Structure formats: C-alpha cells, structure tokens
Amino acid sequence: xxxxxxxxxxxxxxxxxxxxxxxxxxxxxxxxxxxxxxxxxxxxxxxxxxxxxxxxxxxxxxxxxxxxxxxxxxxxxxxxxxxxxxxxxxxxxxxxxxxxxxxxxxxxxxxxxxxxxxxxxxxxxxxxxxxxxxxxxxxxxxxxxxx
Amino acid sequence: xxxxxxxxxxxxxxxxxxxxxxxxxxxxxxxxxxxxxxxxxxxxxxxxxxxxxxxxxxxxxxxxxxxxxxxxxxxxxxxxxxxxxxxxxxxxxxxxxxxxxxxxxxxxxxxxx
Numbered sequence: 001x002x003x004x005x006x007x008x009x010x011x012x013x014x015x016x017x018x019x020x021x022x023x024x025x026x027x028x029x030x031x032x033x034x035x036x037x038x039x040x041x042x043x044x045x046x047x048x049x050x051x052x053x054x055x056x057x058x059x060x061x062x063x064x065x066x067x068x069x070x071x072x073x074x075x076x077x078x079x080x081x082x083x084x085x086x087x088x089x090x091x092x093x094x095x096x097x098x099x100x101x102x103x104x105x106x107x108x109x110x111x112x113x114x115x116x117x118x119x120x121x122x123x124x125x126x127x128x129x130x131x132x133x134x135x136x137x138x139x140x141x142x143x144x145x146x147x
Numbered sequence: 148x149x150x151x152x153x154x155x156x157x158x159x160x161x162x163x164x165x166x167x168x169x170x171x172x173x174x175x176x177x178x179x180x181x182x183x184x185x186x187x188x189x190x191x192x193x194x195x196x197x198x199x200x201x202x203x204x205x206x207x208x209x210x211x212x213x214x215x216x217x218x219x220x221x222x223x224x225x226x227x228x229x230x231x232x233x234x235x236x237x238x239x240x241x242x243x244x245x246x247x248x249x250x251x252x253x254x255x256x257x258x259x260x
Contacts, residue, residue, distance in 0.1 A: 012171050012172045012175065013172055015170055015171055015172055016168060016170060016172065019202075034233070037202070037233045040202060041202075041204055041237070044170055044171070044202075044204040045204055045205055048170075048171040048204070048205075048206070051171075052171065094241075095241075102209075103174075103178065103206075103209040103210060103212070103213040104205075104206075104209050105205045105206070105208035105209035105212060105241065107205040107208050107209075107240065107241055108204075108205045110240065111204070111205055111237065111240060114240055
C-alpha cells in the first residue's frame, strides 16, 4: 500500500491545490481522464465542505487529506475539526443546504456519493467531520510499463 | 489555462464565457460581477458558455441555479451553451436539464427571434 497525508489551512484557495495533489497521487496507476476528473471532483467537494461548512469560512483550522492506494483502489479520508454535522441523513439529501444564501447547490454530498464506490460520513456537532471515500479504478488499470 | 470569466453582449443577449476552473474559489470571485451585469441591463437572454472549462464542481451548479432564478424574476431566459462532457455529466446529476435549455452554439439563441 502507498499512503500520503496532506494537512493544509482551511482556505478556499487550497481547494485546487488539494485536488491536484490527489490527481498526481493516482497518476501512476494510469487512470482514465474521466476517473481523474472524478477524483478531483470528489476532493473538491469534500474540501469545500470542510472549509465552508465545517469551519464556516472563518479561515482558521486545518483540513487533512489522507490517501491510501492499494492496487487499483484509492481510499480518501478527508477530515476537519470544525463544527460537525447535526443531521447526517439530511445533509446527504440532494439539494439540501444550510447556506442557500451563498448559492450553495446542496449537491456536494450527492456528487461525492455518485462518483465513488463507497462513501461514509462520521460526524457529530462539535467533533468535526470525517469522510471516508473509496474509489476503484477500472480504466486502464495496472502499473505503467516501460514499453 | 487561466481562470477567467468574460462577458460579451450580442443583440439582446449577454454571453458569459468561462475559462479554466469553475470551482468554489472562482465562482465566489465571479458572482457579484455577474449578478450586477444581469441586474443592470436585464438581458432577455443570458447564455452561459462552458466550452473552455477544464474543471467544474457543485459550485458551478449553484451559480447556474442562482442565475436561472435571477433572470426568471424579470421573465428573462437562461441558456447553457457548449457543455464539455464532464460538465454535462455533473449537471445531469442535478436534473438541471429539465428546467434549462442546452444549445450547441450560442448563435442559435442570439439569432432566435
């Protein structure tokens, strides 16, 4: 297994940074372009949720991204120490958002769930949020050859 | 590709061209400018063109729905133009296409009577 851990400040400008790191991490197993875009989208949604909802855009706190790659399966753990989620089932409903005034679509969790093979949310008020997301790569598969 | 939003006026249409990433950071930067441009002239047609978008996430959906609601308030119409495949797939998850028309070229809408 290959593991990488990345901890960064809860600033929205770190969202593109995090998704590009994730894309670079899985590049060696030759994912298809669609799979790469899906990984980047999942990381973007997870990181944005941590910053905008977990830390309420306060520009303080840390977000951690842990990636574990085993064969063609990537496990991503994205966690924050923010305010947590009161009602996880409600938060997972399509179009549900607590921040409609910020033009949040309420689709972040639905998108993460539909693009991943497994999607788990652990959270409670005051204890932060931990997402565990599994993505299996069916595309080219295997490792790069020297040919 | 540089992240950018360009506004172009054609007849009674506002054409909005997005370049690069449409994510939580860039939509935040674009929103006020776009809201004000639409509010000032109340264009009867607003076309959002995604041809040069390399990455998009749910913030793009929020922005589209926000502008859809904005133009509807004065009986305007919103259109989506030249959607790359990844953008189309993301929008499709939301059911956006049941309320907003998608066109292959902005001219289809600009030249429509």
